Amino acid sequence: MSDAVVTLADGAGGKASRRLVEELFLPELRNPMLEPLGDAALVSVNGTRLAFTTDSYVVRPLRFPGGDIGELAVNGTVNDLAVSGATPLALTAGFVIEEGFPIEELRAIAASMARAAHDALVSVAAGDTKVVERGAADGLYVTTAGIGLLDPRVELDAKRVQPGDRVLVSGGIAEHGIAVMFARGNLELELDVVSDTAPLHELAGALCALGPELRWMRDPTRGGLATTLNELSAGAGATVVLQEEAIPVREDVRAACEILGIDPLYVANEGKLVAVVAAEAADRALALLRAFPLGAGAALIGEVRADDLPLVLVDTPFGGSRIVDMLVGDPLPRIC
Amino acid sequence: MKYVDEYRDGRAAKAIAAELSTLVVPGSHVKLMEVCGGHTHAIYRHGLDALLPPEVELVHGPGCPVCVIPMGRVDDAISLAERPEVTLASFGDMLRVPGGRRRSLLEAKARGADVRIVYSPLDALALAVAEPEREVVFFGVGFETTAPAIALTLLHARREHVPNFSVFCNHVLIGPALRAILDSPETDIDGFVGPGHVSTVIGTRPYDFVCSEYHRPVVVAGFEPTDILQAVAMLLRQLRDGRAAVENEYGRVVRSEGNPAALAVLDEVFTVRDEFEWRGLGSIPHSGLRIADAFAYWDAERRFEVPGTRIEDPKACRCGDVLRGLAKPYECTVFGTACTPEQPLGTCMVSSEGACAAYYAYGRHRPHEKVHA
Amino acid sequence: MCLAVPGQIIELLDDGQARVDFTGVRRTVSVVFTPEAEPGDWVLIHVGFALATIDEDEAKATLDLLGEAIAAELAV
Numbered sequence: 060m061s062d063a064v065v066t067l068a069d070g071a072g073g074k075a076s077r078r079l080v081e082e083l084f085l086p087e088l089r090n091p092m093l094e095p096l097g098d099a100a101l102v103s104v105n106g107t108r109l110a111f112t113t114d115s116y117v118v119r120p121l122r123f124p125g126g127d128i129g130e131l132a133v134n135g136t137v138n139d140l141a142v143s144g145a146t147p148l149a150l151t152a153g154f155v156i157e158e159g160f161p162i163e164e165l166r167a168i169a170a171s172m173a174r175a176a177h178d179a180l181v182s183v184a185a186g187d188t189k190v191v192e193r194g195a196a197d198g199l200y201v202t203t204a205g206i207g208l209l210d211p212r213v214e215l216d217a218k219r220v221q222p223g224d225r226v227l228v229s230g231g232i233a234e235h236g237i238a239v240m241f242a243r244g245n246l247e248l249e250l251d252v253v254s255d256t257a258p259l260h261e262l263a264g265a266l267c268a269l270g271p272e273l274r275w276m277r278d279p280t281r282g283g284l285a286t287t288l289n290e291l292s293a294g295a296g297a298t299v300v301l302q303e304e305a306i307p308v309r310e311d312v313r314a315a316c317e318i319l320g321i322d323p324l325y326v327a328n329e330g331k332l333v334a335v336v337a338a339e340a341a342d343r344a345l346a347l348l349r350a351f352p353l354g355a356g357a358a359l360i361g362e363v364r365a366d367d368l369p370l371v372l373v374d375t376p377f378g379g380s381r382i383v384d385m386l387v388g389d390p391l392p393r394i395c
Numbered sequence: 396m397k398y399v400d401e402y403r404d405g406r407a408a409k410a411i412a413a414e415l416s417t418l419v420v421p422g423s424h425v426k427l428m429e430v431c432g433g434h435t436h437a438i439y440r441h442g443l444d445a446l447l448p449p450e451v452e453l454v455h456g457p458g459c460p461v462c463v464i465p466m467g468r469v470d471d472a473i474s475l476a477e478r479p480e481v482t483l484a485s486f487g488d489m490l491r492v493p494g495g496r497r498r499s500l501l502e503a504k505a506r507g508a509d510v511r512i513v514y515s516p517l518d519a520l521a522l523a524v525a526e527p528e529r530e531v532v533f534f535g536v537g538f539e540t541t542a543p544a545i546a547l548t549l550l551h552a553r554r555e556h557v558p559n560f561s562v563f564c565n566h567v568l569i570g571p572a573l574r575a576i577l578d579s580p581e582t583d584i585d586g587f588v589g590p591g592h593v594s595t596v597i598g599t600r601p602y603d604f605v606c607s608e609y610h611r612p613v614v615v616a617g618f619e620p621t622d623i624l625q626a627v628a629m630l631l632r633q634l635r636d637g638r639a640a641v642e643n644e645y646g647r648v649v650r651s652e653g654n655p656a657a658l659a660v661l662d663e664v665f666t667v668r669d670e671f672e673w674r675g676l677g678s679i680p681h682s683g684l685r686i687a688d689a690f691a692y693w694d695a696e697r698r699f700e701v702p703g704t705r706i707e708d709p710k711a712c713r714c715g716d717v718l719r720g721l722a723k724p725y726e727c728t729v730f731g732t733a734c735t736p737e738q739p740l741g742t743c744m745v746s747s748e749g750a751c752a753a754y755y756a757y758g759r760h761r762p763h764e765k766v767h768a
Numbered sequence: 769m770c771l772a773v774p775g776q777i778i779e780l781l782d783d784g785q786a787r788v789d790f791t792g793v794r795r796t797v798s799v800v801f802t803p804e805a806e807p808g809d810w811v812l813i814h815v816g817f818a819l820a821t822i823d824e825d826e827a828k829a830t831l832d833l834l835g836e837a838i839a840a841e842l843a844v
Contacts, residue, residue, distance in 0.1 A: 066505035074737065246514045247816075250793040311792025314396055318790055318813075319487075319514070320771045370760055376405030377620055378412075379442015381757035384736075391487030392514055394541060394771055394815050395432055395461050395746060396791050398774035398810060398822055407834035410841035433770055486815070515816025517798065537815075540770035544817045547800055592770035595812060595820040621834055646826035648812045654819060657801045 073386025099143040108209035110145035123242040125253030129168035133175035136205040141263035142276040145207030179258035217294025222365035230356035236326035257330030272340035285324040301361035320393035402619030412446035418631035431590035432459035439757035454720030455750035462742040469494035471701035476508040484519035523560035543657035546664035563695040571682035589615035598653025675714035712741035724751040772814035
């Protein structure tokens with residue numbers, strides 16, 4: 060394996076990324092806090108339970124319809140904390156900046172971060188900056204870390220998921236990935252889709268009121284809903300079945316996906332949450348989400364079955380079903 | 396989406412499916428081949444095989460222009476991409492196709508090759524105009540559906556005198572492939588679901604030989620679930636009535652004469668190669684297109700030297716049998732084990748359209764078809 | 769194979785091109801192969817080229833068949 064190199068597939072959030080983590084990082088770093096490979100680490104300090112997470116942002120272009128890398132970075136880390144059942148307390152931000160990067164652009168990104176932090180009720184409490192030579196860092200990379208206070212009402216774990224539990228999503232999928240794909244300008248398509256980047260602390264916090272009936276939450280980012288639900292089914296050791304017609308997708312997003320031959324289930328989101336709740340709590344969960352503008356499009360999309368096969372299936376309107384596998388690399392446009 | 400959603404109506408699909416059972420003799424075995432990879436993909440994506448009566452078996456044919464490109468040609472494309480002055484523009488489909496030694500364009504990109512995905516060949520030409528210091532090579536793949544687009548792009552390149560653009564032409568023709576399958580001694584296909592979008596260009600008359608020489612019916616079908624099921628119904632009716640004719644289910648876009656303007660540019664820009672190798676099927680005469688001499692300047696094979704190596708498929712690979720409808724994906728010993736979508740050994744696993752890839756991605760959980768997952 | 773999607777012509781442009789709308793997504797495509805297509809017409813687009821105009825009557829005929837199939841099923 061000595062001449063093996065990391066490829067873009069390894070960063071796409073799907074099978075290859077998972078393999079990189081499980082076969083390289085996990086064995087090297089192995090420790091009990093890392094093992095669950097959750098979005099955040101859970102740390103106990105004198106009886107107080109905290110969540111701690113980090114993420115890097117390498118999005119291109121840096122500015123895209125609906126947001127920029129700064130806003131994405133703040134919301135992304137806020138969301139990792141929120142879906143772990145934690146109230147975000149503070150963030151740190153590290154910047155790797157390419158020599159020659161315009162100061163005003165950097166200022167605009169910092170301002171975006173301030174606005175996003177304000178909306179999410181957090182502060183960027185510390186940071187670091189490094190400058191690298193022209194040609195490296197592709198402009199700017201941002202890494203954020205965040206700490207939050209775990210809500211004592213909930214214990215979120217895929218292992219707590221039971222057959223019969225319901226799967227919900229807070230709104231239409233695939234908007235961020237499509238907006239960024241088109242902003243890159245190679246596909247010569249015009250559309251009004253903007254990134255859905257948004258902080259989910261309110262939606263997640265609302266669901267925590269369900270207590271033990273809330274089993275698990277995630278924000279389906281890179282690799283899309285499909286990848287996140289595959290992680291769920293693997294963690295729960297159960298089959299997750301979705302109803303194709305129940306999955307909310309905006310009409311123009313769906314059209315863009317049809318043109319490119321891409322399945323919306325694999326396209327990134329940055330302002331959506333997926334939750335698993337006890338069957339009896341499903342209606343209440345939907346009501347809790349729909350009370351917020353950000354959750355207006357919340358929908359019940361599937362359920363957990365008693366099969367011990369860790370698979371994600373989609374029931375089609377034609378009486379059949381298909382497997383939704385973990386992504387292998389980024390979804391690529393196709394002509395065939 | 397208009398002209399799409401109406402043909403995805405679940406009730407209609409189930410209604411047609413109910414009718415299918417009345418069109419077969421109980422206990423009989425009817426083998427229908429969907430020639431086009433898009434049909435394979437649609438069938439599995441929508442779970443349509445669940446709607447077919449047990450007497451009807453759908454087998455997947457060679458209509459995947461991505462899958463059938465020989466590994467040696469993929470290596471040729473990689474070698475072009477690795478030239479420092481070349482920008483290789485390609486449809487997304489080709490990026491993950493492995494050549495010899497399992498390397499792909501995606502991997503070459505990871506190692507620094509300038510590989511870019513485009514939606515249209517005209518975008519590749521625009522890239523050449525925008526970046527005059529780069530040599531833009533477009534990786535041309537596809538059947539008669541796609542070849543006219545590349546032909547028109549070459550016409551534009553010549554008209555606008557774009558010097559830094561060329562096409563690496565791997566376009567193939569569906570008719571000769573169909574004939575190769577029909578000529579194959581073990582083939583026992585009863586009828587064909589014809590490729591809907593190829594037919595918008597070539598029309599329906601090119602399939603007449605299937606009926607007149609081989610006495611099998613052909614129904615040209617669209618790609619939505621009701622289109623496919625309707626086409627199956629039409630085939631079953633013909634078989635029941637002992638007929639063998641070319642019928643058109645996709646009348647909303649397919650005309651019997653095809654598209655004369657598209658056929659005209661194909662004629663002007665391309666000539667037919669004496670032979671072209673199809674992965675899994677071997678060499679098929681008059682089945683591939685080559686850029687005509689009048690456009691030689693924009694032919695990447697004449698502008699650059701490519702290795703041109705011929706690479707054998709691995710011995711364990713049963714793609715040839717799968718492409719001819721003689722074996723099911725799960726009957727191949729390496730299916731799902733040594734051969735998976737991430738590490739495909741053979742053509743059928745290579746693109747999302749290939750029979751094995753479609754089956755692996757969508758259908759390997761079906762209980763009556765136990766496979767290693 | 770041959771992923772092709774229906775779109776509606778919004779306006780005809782120079783040099784055999786047209787702007788097409790696909791339910792909120794827009795793109796400039798070549799209409800050289802569909803010279804008869806007018807603004808308002810629906811065409812089938814593959815890799816940025818219109819390959820055929822969608823025949824409204826044929827489309828309706830196909831839909832009618834689907835309707836009949838449903839009716840027959842309900843009548844059983």
